[in-house]
Amino acid sequence: MRMLATVSYDGTAYAGYQVQPNAVTIQEIIEKCLRKMHKGQAIRIHASGRTDAKVHAIGQTFHFDTNLAIPEHNWKQALNALLPNDIFISSVQQVADDFHARFDVTAKEYRYYVRNAKDQDVFQRNYSFHVGETMNLAKMQQACHFIEGEHDFTSFCAANAGVKGSKVRTIYQATCEKNRDTLIFTFKGSGFLYNMVRILVGTLLEIGKGKREPSDIVEILTSKDRTKAGRTAPAHGLFLQSVTYQ
């Protein structure tokens, strides 16, 4: 039978989600636990998508196939007992045999945290990007409006991403709010290109600093040229918040 799991992880110690040689990844750790539970049989997991090194997840999802007849609640307990304490399975449920954690995604939500205060906060160093300059919140919020909707996001996709297919995506929500010393950027969309959220945030921060105008977003989108957008914001401020299925 096919199981769908939701997992949160602190990406600080990992080289990202996807298995790669000579580096510890989230996928590898989870697959090792599943292999233990299956007495040595290799179990492949399929996530909603990858996350880069140092990127965190609140609600990443993956599916896997198993012959073990374990109640849903016990799956969660058994996996968490084996996982290290920076990875936590928050739910496991049975799904249809043709369900796919990546292909069946209808929406994803990412958040990006910026600590906007003069001093660094040691407790936030791995979970938000520190920006000391005063930021114009209203201008970033204006710019967010230009991101919402259906656009070709070629300019906001890493140039070396090697994505074939269409770079048109629909962003349902792009917002920026301030809570004390923290700027929280939220993006909800049909899908995201490689590095898209980090390039969007990098560009929005330049707008917040007054180096660009909110309407520049429109020009950047139209140009379909990665070099027109801002710098890629660092990975450690990014959280995959949730994945939605129909």
Next chain:
Amino acid sequence: MRMLATVSYDGTAYAGYQVQPNAVTIQEIIEKCLRKMHKGQAIRIHASGRTDAKVHAIGQTFHFDTNLAIPEHNWKQALNALLPNDIFISSVQQVADDFHARFDVTAKEYRYYVRNAKDQDVFQRNYSFHVGETMNLAKMQQACHFIEGEHDFTSFCAANAGVKGSKVRTIYQATCEKNRDTLIFTFKGSGFLYNMVRILVGTLLEIGKGKREPSDIVEILTSKDRTKAGRTAPAHGLFLQSVTYQ
């Protein structure tokens, strides 16, 4: 001249504040940075007190003597440029030559964080103690009242502490509040014995779970017997919040 510095640190990676052989401590790291700034001359720092392995600080303080004529603001910058990113100096100021960071303390505030929810939160794993059971907040708040005031805290001092002198301390404030899934215990007092906050919290949690009554605090205080109090709560939920001087 004598300088007083305020420092925040994430204690996760350290064997505590005080220098000890074969372990990396906060004191050692800061003294190394000061030695670099003083071209190899050893500079000893004197903190308001020690913190144990994995205990954090928002506002720990220490003093040191120097012959370097550097403006106060530049001290902060220079030290932070040398320190690792889990230690941050938030201020440096000149003080009187007879000031002492430990002997001149008039009050200290500690906070202890408990994540009180069924599931663990990977992002809180190093910064709060996870307690899954339902807790009786009102009973813990009642018990806090019995802690306030001047008492002999022998029962709440680690048995192996080897403290000579009086174990009478005055607690100005002992409170427990709940913010979403987090219980925050705050203790403000004239001084604290070794492990005192952690033993107080361990005992309060047993009251919260219904294993003891709030009035048990009075009996435990009167007994002057460490074995009557609860278990020592783990170090990683504890924060030295601030140190007050006259």
